[in-house]
Amino acid sequence: MNRNHKTIRRAKARAAAKAAREKAQALDAGQRLAAWAKSLPEIPIGDAFTPGKVTHVCFSHDDHCRTLQTGNGADCNCSPDISYHRDSE
Numbered sequence: 001m002n003r004n005h006k007t008i009r010r011a012k013a014r015a016a017a018k019a020a021r022e023k024a025q026a027l028d029a030g031q032r033l034a035a036w037a038k039s040l041p042e043i044p045i046g047d048a049f050t051p052g053k054v055t056h057v058c059f060s061h062d063d064h065c066r067t068l069q070t071g072n073g074a075d076c077n078c079s080p081d082i083s084y085h086r087d088s089e
């Protein structure tokens with residue numbers, strides 16, 4: 001293998017490592033946001049869509065759910081528990 005091939009392989013490995021790092025950081029940020037939202041007062045679904053109010057909707061997926069691997073809610077293949085939380089007023 002010549003030097004160009006090694007250089008390309010190393011660049012691809014660095015790019016893959018960077019992508020994996022960014023994905024992990026994004027998941028960590030999502031987990032921190034979910035923990036914060038769940039710490040807010042929970043409200044019933046009937047109060048979740050009050051005009052002028054901010055509601056945080058939390059989906060708790062099953063361990064096997066594809067969303068937990070991809071970070072994309074559209075990939076959900078479970079029946080998540082859903083809770084609604086309101087910022088303190």
Ligand SMILES: [Zn+2]
Pocket residue numbers: 060061062065066067075076077078079080
């Ligand atoms: Zn799910």
